[in-house]
Amino acid sequence: MSRTAHIIDDALGAVGNTPLVRLDRIAKEEGLECNLLGKVEYMSAGGSVKDRIAKRMVEEAEKEGKLVPGRSVVIEPTSGNTGIGLAMACAIKGYSVIITLPNKMSLEKEAALRALGAEVVRTPTEAAWNSPESHIGVAQRLQREIPGGIILDQYRNINNPLAHEYTTGPEIIEAVTGTASTDSHPSSGKVDVLVAGAGTGGTITGMSRAIKKKHNKECIVVGVDPKGSILAYPDELNTEGAGDPYVVEGIGYDFVPDVLSRDPADVNEWLKTSDEEAFAAVRLLMRHEGLLVGGSSGSALSGALRWLHSERGRAIAQTKGANVVVLLPDGIRNYMSKPWFLKMALEAEPSPLARHIADILKTS
Numbered sequence: 336m337s338r339t340a341h342i343i344d345d346a347l348g349a350v351g352n353t354p355l356v357r358l359d360r361i362a363k364e365e366g367l368e369c370n371l372l373g374k375v376e377y378m379s380a381g382g383s384v385k386d387r388i389a390k391r392m393v394e395e396a397e398k399e400g401k402l403v404p405g406r407s408v409v410i411e412p413t414s415g416n417t418g419i420g421l422a423m424a425c426a427i428k429g430y431s432v433i434i435t436l437p438n439k440m441s442l443e444k445e446a447a448l449r450a451l452g453a454e455v456v457r458t459p460t461e462a463a464w465n466s467p468e469s470h471i472g473v474a475q476r477l478q479r480e481i482p483g484g485i486i487l488d489q490y491r492n493i494n495n496p497l498a499h500e501y502t503t504g505p506e507i508i509e510a511v512t513g514t515a516s517t518d519s520h521p522s523s524g525k526v527d528v529l530v531a532g533a534g535t536g537g538t539i540t541g542m543s544r545a546i547k548k549k550h551n552k553e554c555i556v557v558g559v560d561p562k563g564s565i566l567a568y569p570d571e572l573n574t575e576g577a578g579d580p581y582v583v584e585g586i587g588y589d590f591v592p593d594v595l596s597r598d599p600a601d602v603n604e605w606l607k608t609s610d611e612e613a614f615a616a617v618r619l620l621m622r623h624e625g626l627l628v629g630g631s632s633g634s635a636l637s638g639a640l641r642w643l644h645s646e647r648g649r650a651i652a653q654t655k656g657a658n659v660v661v662l663l664p665d666g667i668r669n670y671m672s673k674p675w676f677l678k679m680a681l682e683a684e685p686s687p688l689a690r691h692i693a694d695i696l697k698t699s
């Protein structure tokens with residue numbers, strides 16, 4: 336049901352239910368005949384796809400009696416967005432929350448976390464996931480030493496992928512099957528391809544299961560993993576640039592989280608992407624589709640376009656009515672002061688119009 340049709344109890348009622356938006360201008364520029372569709376997750380209450388798991392992990396922990404008002408302290412290692420979702424839920428429900436956040440992650444995310452009332456502990460980005468100094472190691476130490484401390488653990492918690500199997504996936508299915516095929520926008524009525532980046536892997540795993548179980552078992556699911564990360568399968572894909580640092584936040588890890596399915600039946604194929612490709616694709620989404628997305632949205636789109644232009648994707652790319660869905664996880668709010676964005680926004684080559692304005696104002 337539309338979330339604007341009635342009064343909702345709190346901001347958690349505005350988590351998810353995000354739009355599936357046509358990327359027609361990019362599709363045309365890329366010479367695609369298929370439908371290219373973006374699932375715009377920055378339009379969720381907390382600003383990202385991770386709101387969904389934060390809401391579910393908290394609500395399920397309450398049902399199981401693991402979260403006790405006035406006693407529990409939620410502790411979570413995160414690249415920021417899960418933390419923001421948890422801090423939003425904890426602000427509403429009255430839990431204290433501590434977030435451990437690698438130094439690489441943006442100041443904007445830290446500021447949003449603190450504004451929501453979270454305590455934030457920064458950790459060294461380069462620390463291996465299983466070292467005591469990592470965001471995971473520090474969270475575990477705080478859980479041991481703080482009375483009532485509980486890590487809901489997005490890397491293992493089954494409610495991570497379930498949130499996407501029960502909400503993100505069904506929303507995509509509903510939008511595709513509920514939109515009539517027309518002469519201007521023919522549609523197969525199916526989700527033919529789904530492309531998503533992976534951090535914990537909960538989003539791609541849960542969406543894939545929903546779509547393959549309930550809608551189209553032939554849907555091709557493509558995982559996007561940054562160069563430097565080791566999530567792609569088979570492992571040979573990860574040798575190029577293994578361990579190299581990358582700027583995009585939220586995707587890629589140095590370990591394979593329990594909640595990520597690398598079963599080829601769930602994620603059929605994987606692509607590796609670079610920062611450069613990601614940021615170029617962010618610019619496409621902003622300049623051509625008016626979508627104020629974050630870096631990992633660019634990773635997902637650049638992976639989708641590379642796949643569609645490849646031997647594997649070319650037939651679908653040229654099939655009118657085929658629906659290719661790209662998950663766009665968060666928005667530029669999280670990255671406004673990052674050099675990659677400031678360069679894109681403020682250092683672009685002056686347009687002809689900018690030069691014309693300068694000529695006018697110089698002479699007037």
Ligand SMILES: C=C(NCc1c(COP(=O)(O)O)cnc(C)c1O)C(=O)O
Pocket residue numbers: 383385412413414415416417418532533534535536537538539584585586629631632664665
């Ligand atoms: C793991 C976390 N974020 C995942 C994430 C992802 C990947 O979502 P996963 O469901 O974790 O695979 C993509 N893009 C952004 C901007 C993200 O923040 C986190 O916020 O702790």
